[in-house]
Amino acid sequence: MRGLWTPAWMARHLLALVLTAGCLALGWWQFSRAADGNSISWGYMFQWPVFGGFVVFIWWREVQLARRKAAGEPLTVPEPPAAPSPAVPGAPVVLGRPVRVAVETAAGAAPDPELDAYNDYLAWLTANPGARPSDYPGRITT
Amino acid sequence: MSKESPAVQGALTRYRIIAWIVGVVLLALTVGMVLKYGPADDATVVETVGQVHGFLYMIYLVCTFDLSRRVPWPFKRMLLVMLAGTVPFFSFWAERHVTRHWVPAAVPALSE
Numbered sequence: 001m002r003g004l005w006t007p008a009w010m011a012r013h014l015l016a017l018v019l020t021a022g023c024l025a026l027g028w029w030q031f032s033r034a035a036d037g038n039s040i041s042w043g044y045m046f047q048w049p050v051f052g053g054f055v056v057f058i059w060w061r062e063v064q065l066a067r068r069k070a071a072g073e074p075l076t077v078p079e080p081p082a083a084p085s086p087a088v089p090g091a092p093v094v095l096g097r098p099v100r101v102a103v104e105t106a107a108g109a110a111p112d113p114e115l116d117a118y119n120d121y122l123a124w125l126t127a128n129p130g131a132r133p134s135d136y137p138g139r140i141t142t
Numbered sequence: 143m144s145k146e147s148p149a150v151q152g153a154l155t156r157y158r159i160i161a162w163i164v165g166v167v168l169l170a171l172t173v174g175m176v177l178k179y180g181p182a183d184d185a186t187v188v189e190t191v192g193q194v195h196g197f198l199y200m201i202y203l204v205c206t207f208d209l210s211r212r213v214p215w216p217f218k219r220m221l222l223v224m225l226a227g228t229v230p231f232f233s234f235w236a237e238r239h240v241t242r243h244w245v246p247a248a249v250p251a252l253s254e
Contacts, residue, residue: 040192
C-alpha cells in the first residue's frame with residue numbers, strides 16, 4: 001500500500017532498521033568484551049538484543065496502527081460499559097463521580113397496596129382537617 | 143472514552159514512578175562513571191548499577207510507549223520522551239513537563 005511508502009514512513013523504516021542493527025551490533029560488541037574477560041559485559045550482552053527487539057515491536061505497532069487508520073477501522077476497541085457495582089453482593093465498593101440519573105416516578109413503580117392504603121389515609125386526613133385519626137373509616141374500595 | 147479517562151491517568155502514574163526511579167539510578171550511574179573513568183579509577187558503582195539501570199530503562203520504555211499511545215502523542219514526541227530518560231538531571235525536568243503539558247489533567251472524582 002502507498003501509505004507506508006511515503007517519505008516520512010521511509011524515514012521511519014530506516015530509523016527502525018538502523019536502531020535495530022545498532023542494538024544488535026552493541027550486543028555483539030559486549031559479547032566480544034565478555035569473551036575477553038570483562039564479566040559485567042555478559043549482562044549487557046543480553047540487554048542490547050532486548051532493546052533491539054523493542055524497536056521492532058514499536059515499528060510493528062506503528063505499521064499496524066497506520067494500516068488500521070488507512071482502512072478506516074476504529075483505532076481502539078471501545079470499552080464495554082461498566083457494570084453497576086451494587087448489583088453483585090460482596091463486590092468491592094467503587095467510588096466514582098456522582099452521576100445524574102432519572103428519578104423513577106410513582107406511576108412507574110410496582111403496585112404497593114400498603115402504600116396505597118397509607119396515601120388514602122393521608123388524603124382522608126387532608127380532606128377532613130378537624131378529624132382525629134381514630135375517626136378514619138378505612139379505605140373505601142370502589 | 144474521553145481524554146480524561148482513568149486509563150490515561152493510570153498510565154501517567156506508572157510513567158511518573160518509573161521515570162523518577164530511572165532518573166535516580168541514572169544519577170547513581172553518572173557518579174559511578176565519574177568514579178570509574180576519573181582519577182579514582184573505581185568501577186564498583188558502575189558494575190553494581192549498570193545492569194540494574196538497563197532493566198529499569200526497559201520498563202521505562204514500555205511505560206512511555208503505553209502512555210504515549212493512550213493520550214495519544216505524535217510519534218516524534220514519544221521518541222523524544224524516551225530519549226529524555228537517558229539524560230542525567232534533564233529526565234526529571236522532562237517528567238514534569240510531560241505531566242503538566244502533554245497529558246490532559248485529571249477531572250476531580252467529586253466536583254461541585
